[in-house]
């Protein structure tokens with residue numbers, strides 16, 4: 001038998017399977033998806049078995065054998081192995097990179113150097129030299145290694161601190177050899193468990209046998225008579241306030257069993273989740289639920305767009321459709337944006353499904369994440385909820401995949417493999433004949449368009465639960481405020497509304513969007529944003545050189561002290577930090593209690609949760625923060641939402657800027673008045689006439705979408721085309737320009753009918769990173785594989801340049817950001 005193995009060496013030359021022999025001893029263990037240890041060149045490395053073969057085309061004598069199998073149960077399923085193959089073609093990445101991204105970090109191989117005796121070291125004759133002073137030390141070392149078989153280099157040096165030269169010599173003389181061992185980064189956790197005998201009635205008899213003086217042992221036996229269940233040794237000693245020796249002596253009599261057992265590190269161990277039960281669905285919910293239920297029961301692959309306004313009860317739909325899935329003994333994956341993996345979201349799933357839920361996200365420790373993942377792999381759970389990479393949960397019988405806040409950019413990975421979770425969901429649902437629910441109050445234009453153009457089914461939920469009203473929205477023109485002499489960052493309407501809530505003891509959410517912080521220059525009098533005369537984007541302010549620069553064409557001008565449009569002097573680079581807003585709040589409203597949530601205050605593990613709990617318990621009046629306060633939160637006392645500056649996203653150099661603005665404003669507005677109390681929203685902006693602001697203020701997705709689709713159609717942007725972004729980077733600008741131009745020529749020369757346009761090369765929006773210049777080409781095409789294959793060919797043709805000059809080429813298929 002033979003195995004084809006993808007090895008853990010991410011390079012173009014090794015991006016193909018290599019054949020290995022399967023030794024008879026490992027025959028039963030090697031499966032597709034197994035991680036194995038193999039020799040590759042001089043090294044021992046990890047690899048993934050992607051195929052089993054009866055025959056290899058390679059000459060048998062040239063083939064090496066698999067050295068070891070790193071696990072009893074394969075880490076990956078055949079389905080995932082196939083998916084990785086597809087990903088490497090689709091996203092132009094190495095297959096090993098795609099395989100690795102599917103596994104928890106704990107399973108990334110860690111290579112450790114070990115020292116062992118060479119098989120034929122002749123060590124006996126060498127060391128029997130009593131005259132040699134060094135002989136003794138050498139003897140000792142060899143003896144030490146012999147006893148342990150292999151010793152880690154570090155351990156050896158600690159044991160024999162003065163022998164490093166000698167050890168080196170022994171290695172050179174091939175008496176000792178260096179070997180490499182592959183280890184997981186995190187291992188499973190084992191604890192000692194105490195088990196009562198299978199036949200509990202025996203315990204009474206044992207008690208009689210013990211001497212009356214053996215108080216502790218008697219107590220232990222009594223403990224198991226009262227509750228005949230296994231318990232952790234450490235827990236038992238703590239409860240009975242005894243040492244482990246009494247338990248060990250009972251175990252040595254074989255009255256109790258003491259055994260090392262694997263346990264899961266449970267990040268939610270301390271939480272007490274109160275069981276929740278399915279709510280009576282509203283009419284709107286019921287209709288949607290029935291449609292999805294039928295598909296799940298028919299075991300049909302089907303995509304749904306669940307377009308439900310904020311507070312329409314999408315989560316209850318998720319919970320009840322998952323229930324259907326579990327009834328069928330199938331599994332469900334739920335993706336939520338990292339940011340909304342708040343305890344609130346987790347709690348709703350844990351409360352309904354308890355121990356059937358595994359949670360995967362980056363705030364867990366590596367060990368915790370590994371254990372949650374193993375619960376999935378070992379079929380201990382039915383539901384996996386997590387951020388982007390949870391889409392690779394190694395379930396084998398998936399009935400439903402849910403992607404909440406479908407429009408979020410975080411579903412696209414920015415590093416290799418640059419996959420999009422929605423696309424992976426579609427692939428997996430095909431493999432499992434599963435339903436996919438894409439849920440959002442503000443679907444991305446692309447998904448919305450798809451739901452009207454393809455077999456994706458559109459499921460609207462246009463009203464809030466229980467007839468609750470959408471909040472009223474007031475748009476405040478900040479130019480007017482300044483004209484009237486108000487220079488504070490709070491407009492008069494917002495100021496008044498805050499005061500009102502403080503009096504009524506209701507709560508406030510304030511959003512300060514930090515994206516695009518301090519980067520563009522705007523006139524506070526007329527709202528004019530300084531933009532490039534040659535391109536349709538705002539110029540970016542460079543603090544250090546006090547220049548404004550266009551990131552598309554390189555045009556630059558000096559910072560100016562007055563507005564080129566109205567000559568006002570209130571022109572400045574824009575952006576306010578959350579800290580500054582906090583200061584301003586406390587000075588305007590003495591005694592106000594503010595919780596500030598941004599990257600600075602939430603870096604600590606668990607801090608996110610702590611702040612939200614405090615806010616829920618009404619220990620603060622205001623929750624002030626960046627995007628992380630905009631999504632998913634559901635607090636009954638919040639009746640006011642304020643947006644300090646709506647424009648920060650609007651001025652980003654990105655064709656999705658309007659869409660992002662609309663989504664953010666709608667999402668954050670949706671935090672207000674979700675329960676009995678009605679909600680109010682105040683949006684402060686310098687662009688009150690912009691259609692994204694107006695539509696958001698009217699909760700009018702449809703009209704926003706119409707206008708936006710029109711403009712995308714005109715400029716030919718998605719959904720009216722597909723994009724591939726190719727970024728080149730190098731220290732030498734000339735080389736970059738030359739390479740970029742020949743690349744773009746190469747593409748154009750092929751005259752593929754599916755290619756609409758090749759833009760660039762131009763400088764990237766971030767033109768220099770870590771002392772490397774960056775240039776990019778943007779290809780607009782009609783979809784399909786033809787263009788992707790061509791780009792692959794074009795990139796491959798640069799391979800020599802890449803090798804000789806260390807040029808870097810990065811390809812992003814369907815980029816979410818053009819930076």
Ligand SMILES: Nc1ncnc2c1ncn2[C@@H]1O[C@H](COP(=O)(O)OP(=O)(O)OP(=O)(O)O)[C@@H](O)[C@H]1O
Pocket residue numbers: 279280281282285308309310311312313314315316440441465466632633634670674
């Ligand atoms: N059928 C129902 N009956 C009563 N209350 C419900 C029902 N369905 C949902 N709710 C409640 O309505 C509120 C809003 O629901 P939910 O949070 O699921 O909305 P959502 O659509 O996910 O909103 P968002 O997109 O803003 O996160 C929640 O407090 C939820 O418990």
Ligand SMILES: [Zn+2]
Pocket residue numbers: 532533534535550551552553554555
């Ligand atoms: Zn320009």
Ligand SMILES: [Zn+2]
Pocket residue numbers: 523524525526527528563564565566567568
């Ligand atoms: Zn002006």
